[in-house]
Amino acid sequence: MHITGYRSHGVAAAVALVNAVTGSGDDDGPDALREILRANNFFWQDFQDHDAEAFQILGRALRPFFEATELAQAVEVLNDLMLETPMHPHLSGHDNLGLHLHYAPPSAKLPLRFRATTLMNLSAMVCEHGLGRSGVCAAEGCDRVYADTSRAGRRRFCSEACANRTNVAAFRARRRNNP
Numbered sequence: 001m002h003i004t005g006y007r008s009h010g011v012a013a014a015v016a017l018v019n020a021v022t023g024s025g026d027d028d029g030p031d032a033l034r035e036i037l038r039a040n041n042f043f044w045q046d047f048q049d050h051d052a053e054a055f056q057i058l059g060r061a062l063r064p065f066f067e068a069t070e071l072a073q074a075v076e077v078l079n080d081l082m083l084e085t086p087m088h089p090h091l092s093g094h095d096n097l098g099l100h101l102h103y104a105p106p107s108a109k110l111p112l113r114f115r116a117t118t119l120m121n122l123s124a125m126v127c128e129h130g131l132g133r134s135g136v137c138a139a140e141g142c143d144r145v146y147a148d149t150s151r152a153g154r155r156r157f158c159s160e161a162c163a164n165r166t167n168v169a170a171f172r173a174r175r176r177n178n179p
Helices: 010-024 030-039 047-067 071-083 110-129 160-177
Strands: 088-090 100-102 133-134 146-147
Touching: 010 030, 010 047, 010 110, 010 146, 030 047, 047 071, 047 110, 047 133, 047 146, 071 110, 100 110, 110 133
Parallel strands: none
Antiparallel strands: 088 100, 133 146
């Protein structure tokens, strides 16, 4: 049985979108956005170049959720975005994917389907874990966001590269201070 929840592709897709749209040096053009959809199992073939603006707007609107340091702030961001998003949860069993939930109306275009799914998946993560699973990378100089869907839930960096760079710098600083 496949169970969807906060570990769903919507959480990873939201992180990738926020980083693409708001991260330093990232690409938020149509091809990059199409790749985010493909990599996170959305129907990327439905993406049209003119959809890019809706995705860019959502990426900027989600950034404050990841920057929130208080649960009330994060909840307010998600609630405000959900109030602006027409949602009609329904069960679907298309394409041999098994029975699962869709959050947008069946006739909704891709940007709305993506928005509804990511908001519901982020909301499920917050309901289950509070803010302990999301944030802005702890590496100095990095502005990328992360969401931890692992069992341990100890992630504080956007990538292994940032974690390793930070750990090496801390190790070298300790060695300098304790020759």
